[in-house]
Amino acid sequence: MDNNLSFTSKRDKAFFRMIVVAIVVVALVTLVPAIYELFFSKERDMLAVIITTILFLLCAGFIVWISFDIEYTFTEKHLFVRGGPFRSKIPYEDITKVNPTTNILVGYRVLSSMDALEIHYKKALLGSVIISPKRQEEFFQVLVEKAPHIHLMK
Numbered sequence: 001m002d003n004n005l006s007f008t009s010k011r012d013k014a015f016f017r018m019i020v021v022a023i024v025v026v027a028l029v030t031l032v033p034a035i036y037e038l039f040f041s042k043e044r045d046m047l048a049v050i051i052t053t054i055l056f057l058l059c060a061g062f063i064v065w066i067s068f069d070i071e072y073t074f075t076e077k078h079l080f081v082r083g084g085p086f087r088s089k090i091p092y093e094d095i096t097k098v099n100p101t102t103n104i105l106v107g108y109r110v111l112s113s114m115d116a117l118e119i120h121y122k123k124a125l126l127g128s129v130i131i132s133p134k135r136q137e138e139f140f141q142v143l144v145e146k147a148p149h150i151h152l153m154k
Helices: 013-039 046-068 136-146
Strands: 005-008 070-074 078-083 086-091 095-101 116-121 128-131
Touching: 005 136, 013 046, 046 070, 070 136, 086 116, 095 136
Parallel strands: none
Antiparallel strands: 005 070, 070 078, 078 086, 095 116, 116 128
16 A cells, blocks of 8 residues: 655746746757758758757756656655656655745755745755645645654744
8 A cells, every 4th residue: 555645846827937938048049049050041050950959859848847747755754855857855854844935046946836845854965955835734734744853934
């Protein structure tokens, strides 16, 4: 029997706008030179066009993957945080504090909303991870059940 409980990430319009801006910037950097090469250059370098187009597709795909493939799973011994290829196993005994935050642009973050939680834990590379579970109150309840020693700041 699977005792794992998973939460998806909350998504809001501000985050969606940031993703669109990031993809537009990548498109400007990669596709504008390809368009120039195709339509305005006297000697077309098709290899450059192909390479910049593939680069755009890879970068945009990666941005979408890390932005929308986000899940937070409570297992028996740890909180598993996954965002695209990035994964963290946070043992419950290592969690020291959880607090709401709006500072989502700095630090290790696996989220898609401005309504976020910062989880501080002992072995964190940057001291904490910032997440945005969709059902935040339920997430808090499960976290307190799994790690009753933590300090919650609401």
